[in-house]
Amino acid sequence: MADVRLKLFEMLLRLKLLGKGLKAKPLTPQVVSYAVTNACNLKCPHCHANAKRASLNELSFEEAAGAITDLATLGTEVLIFSGGEPLLRKKFVLKLAEYCSDLGIIPAMLTNGTLLDYKTALELKNAGILAVGIPIDYADPKRHDEFRGLPGSF
Known part of the structure; x- marks a missing residue:
């Protein structure tokens, strides 16, 4: 056991996670991803999300805002809303994005893009979201749609 501790030390x-006087430097999560729901409108074979319904333990706005306040205190710079x-x-994401912006955290989002319109x-822009990521799994629309489990998702 002592051998393992020495190697870890x-x-x-x-x-350089330990400095002079062997005091640990604070670790700050610079970028945090927050899965706001497990619900999804696609049926991707590689994904854990349940396309049928939301999880029973999704956070309320107050719970999520409390966690975001803690992240701001730690110095987190970016919060990515995902699922x-x-x-x-x-509505939940828009409200949280505004809250992030007010605290100095840059809000971003990963989405499959199927619910995104002008x-x-x-x-999203007006709520302060500065970046939106949309995965494209195949250049061929047919293969992409098959992979995502929804015709027209390309």
Whole structure:
């Protein structure tokens, strides 16, 4: 056991996670991903999300805002809303994005893009979301749609 502790100690020194006086430097989660729901409107074979319904333990706004406040205190710079499909909780995401912006955290989002239209894009922008990621799994629309489990999802 002592051998393992020594190796861990040496690794922490090498990574400069321990400084003078052997005081640990604070670790700050710079970028955090928050799955706001497990619900999704697609049926991707590689994904854990349940396309039929939301999880029973999704956070309320107050619970999520409390966690975001803690992240801001730690110095987190970016919060990425993901899922499932975060736009299935659009009002929730918009409200949290504004809250993030007020605290100095940059809000971003990963979405499958199927619920994204001009109006929603404007709402996201106005709420402070600075980046939206949309995965494209295949250049061929047919293969992409088969992979995502929904015709027209390309």
